[in-house]
Amino acid sequence: MTTSYLCPACGTNRSRFNIIEQVIHAVKKDPQTGVILEYLSPDDPLQYKYQGPLRRVQCGICGMIEAEDLFIHHAERQKQN
Secondary structure (H helix, E strand, C coil): CCCCCCCCCCCCCCCCEEEEECCCCCEEECCCCCCEEEECCCCCCCCCCCCCCCEEEEECCCCCEEEHHHHHHHHHHHHHC
16 A cells, blocks of 8 residues: 555545545345345355456546556556656
């Protein structure tokens, strides 16, 4: 997290962000009631593994929420110009 960010939407914010840590819970739900019946093991062969980002970032100025990599890459591109 020591990497610079730049918001790709507003293009000016470099300092005010919300870091969103995503916690993944594999569950089995009752189809009629929606009640969680069971928390599944990450090794369950019938459960598709989550492959999205574990961290997302929200711009503290405009509110855009995206994967952390997008904010990092946008800051790196601005440094090169």
